[in-house]
Amino acid sequence: MSALLLTVLLPLAGALVLALLRSLPLAGWINVAVSALSFAASAWLAWSVAAAGEIAGLGFRVDAFNVYLVVLTAFVGLTTSIFSRPYMRHVCKTGLTTERGMRVYHAMYQAFMFTMLLALTTDNLGVLWVAVEGATLATVLLVSLYRTPEAVEAAWKYFILCGVGIALALFGTVLTYFAAQHALADPAAGLTWSILYRHAGGLEPAVMSLAFVFLLVGYGTKVGLVPMHQWLPDAHSEGPTPMSAVLSGLLLNVALYAVVRLKMLVDGSLAGTASPHLAGYLLMGFGMVSFLVAGLFLHRQRDIKRMFSYSSIEHMGLMTFAFGMGGPLATFGALLHMLVHSLTKSAIFVTVGHAAHIAGTQRIDHIRGLIRTQPVVGWSLLLGVAAIAGFPPFGVFTSEFLLLTATMQSQPWLTVALLSGLAVAFAGLFRHLHPMVYGPAPEGQLPVRANLLPVVVHLGLVLWLGLSIPPFLVAWLDRATQLITGAHLL
Amino acid sequence: MSITQLPLLQQLVLVLAAIVLFTSFVLLAQARLVSAIHAFAWQGGLAAAVTSVVAAAGHTPHLYFSALLTLLLKALLIPWMLHRLVHRLELDRHVDLLRRPALVVMAAVALVIFSYWLVLPMVQQELTFTRNIVAISLAVVLIGLLMMVFRQQAVVQVLGFMSMENGLFLAAVSATGGMPLVVELGVAFDVLVAMVLFGVFFFQIRANIDTLDVDRLNRLTETGGEEP
Secondary structure, eight states: OHHHHHHHHHHHHHHHHHHHOOOHHHHHHHHHHHHHHHHHHHHHHHHHHHHHSOEEETTEEEOHHHHHHHHHHHHHHHHHHHHHHHHHHHHHHTTSSOHHHHHHHHHHHHHHHHHHHHHHHBOBHHHHHHHHHHHHHHHHHHHTTTOOHHHHHHHHHHHHHHHHHHHHHHHHHHHHHHHHHHHOSSGGGTTBHHHHHHTGGGSOHHHHHHHHHHHHHHHHHHHTOTTSOTHHHHHHHHSOHHHHHHIIIIIHHHHHHHHHHHHHHHHHHHTTSSOTTHHHHHHHHHHHHHHHHHHHHHTTOOBHHHHHHHHHHHHHHHHHHHHHHOSHHHHHHHHHHHHHHHHHHHHHHHHHHHHHHHHTSOBGGGOOOHHHHOHHHHHHHHHHHHHHTTOTTSHHHHHHHHHHHHHHHHOTTHHHHHHHHHHHHHHHHHHHHHHHHSSOOOTTOOOOOOOOHHHHHHHHHHHHHHHOOOHHHHHHHHHHHHHHHSSOOO | OOGGGSOHHHHHHHHHHHHHHHHHHHHHHOOBHHHHHHHHHHHHHHHHHHHHHHHHHHTOTHHHHHHHHHIIIIIIIHHHHHHHHHHHTTOTTOBOOOSSHHHHHHHHHHHHHHHHHHTGGGTTTSOHHHHHHHHHHHHHHHHHHHHHHHOOBHHHHHHHHHHHHHHHHHHHHHHHSOOOHHHHHHHHHHHHHHHHHHHHHHHHHHHHHSSSBGGGOOOOOTTOOSOO
16 A cells, blocks of 8 residues: 555656756756656556556555556656756756756656556546546646647647546546436445446446547547547657656557456346447457558657647557457557556657757758767667557567457458558658668757667666567466456456 | 526526526627627626526535635636726727638537537537536637637637636536536636736737737747747
8 A cells, every 4th residue: 555655646746846956957856766766666566567567545456457557657757757857957158948947847747657657546527537638638738848839739729628528538437426426325436436346237228338439539538549640740849758658658558457447247238138249349449440440540640749749549449449349358468558658659769869969850851860960869769760650570570460459350351451550550650760761860960968878767667568468467467368358368 | 408498597597607698699790899898897797697597506605615716716807907908909899800701600500500519529428508518618618719710800819718717617616517616716817917917018019010910920930930
């Protein structure tokens, strides 16, 4: 229990301290230290969950499904904070933001981590909503940090779209609570997920399917599902790069986590009706459309961060599709994909931040010859993109392979769509990547002081996951699979 | 069971809820900013009134607290903040005409009918009361959404956002007897923080495009716009 509280509350304390702290260099270090402590606490939490199976109390509940996301969130939070310390100092020196902006940045970074961890660990659907909305509020000022017209526009769009989306999710939550009033002995506990899950069979199916539509549209906006994805490329491209890394790596995952938890409830409620797989089909539809549309949009991008944000939409679509398909194999693959996608995508955004500093712009046409200017950055970008495109031996290959196998088993015809989508996305990424990495370097581009530790660690982990997934992780993911689908994979 | 057979207090809740829906229409078509803020304050006040009547009808004293919270937040604090912002932005006399008013109001009417249709499956489950109230709150939410789509003025969009929140609150209070306290406080906190941030953004937008007409926020396109 104390591990859990430490994990969640440390970032909150960090946010408060950083909001009051004036010294800029110190703030960067405190940001790293708080993230490191939070990561250590999350590792401790994982240890105790592995021993106890499940930790519950005080409105929190941590089981195999969310504990791995907690560890992942804290880990990506730590590595991104390590990257962001020198990066943001550089940004501050170039005059893009003020010292006050930096204070907001550091405080909101930790506030964002707090909302993410709260959303993952809470057992209450209402608190989950509050935390996810809190995540929007914490990041919206960061998207407009540079105060350019584009940044303000992106932030406004992000604020309004996610605000509306999440409001619809609240309506879905209210409907769920309404359904619970008739099913539970103690109606006041009608938002507690674990109790609802136990009594899912008694929830009114008509109300629950209506609720799920609202919840899916609401949280789906945050996942970045097409057609509610409009905010995502803007927010990613105009915000500071560390923010893009945590948005892509963490926020999307947490929103998807919420959708999956709610799908478990709806599946339980609809089990005896004429359309037991309604929630799954909805997820599959939204996921497939996002996957294919984002793959096509990759080709048209001119801004490097925008391009990779479309790649995030594509991968979130793939995971949504897999969770919708259900079954142990697809679910296991999707869980693994969540993990490797977060690690790879945040590594890519870190590299992209350096590449954009070298070129002085985020426009793809102006980023050229990275391997000549600064080989480490060029190679990192190349390897990162190879990993995200699903090349062996990286972990994304493993998870996509599992997902393809699962699709062949249950929906053979959709394999064609999946494979062509992957090919389109691969072509879209590489046609932009090739001239950026190779090609002649323009005059006057100088290497920057790169901090590639996070990239090396992340890509190393993804490589490791591709070559051999450690047994404890397999056991973890298998237990999560068992929680979600009711059946073990292994 | 027809509406006239409901207990009197429930009938009163329905009447008040209907007036909330009416204020949604007022908000939707109101051209003067300051009057729109007043309409929003009325809506908040009515939502608080609904809450206290529900509390009296259902003997759920914790709802009195929600009613008080709503009254303070939605009817007093947020309208006051908006008033001050509008004053500081010198938009006191600003008139933002609704384009194609007849069409928009008809769309809103269609949304009300759609909401009633959407809650039809709940017929067998609950009595007239709940169904009506859920439909009305859904209509308030959707009209708020419509407002955010059709109005281009940032302040009016925020009013649309906040009236969506009112609709959600109405649904929570009247259909389920109020969310748990921790959730309610969390939501209120989020709304308040959102309002503060909206205020910050008004100034950021104005500093960048010299107006609060968010239609003019159009620099971001799929292909990255023109070459700088």
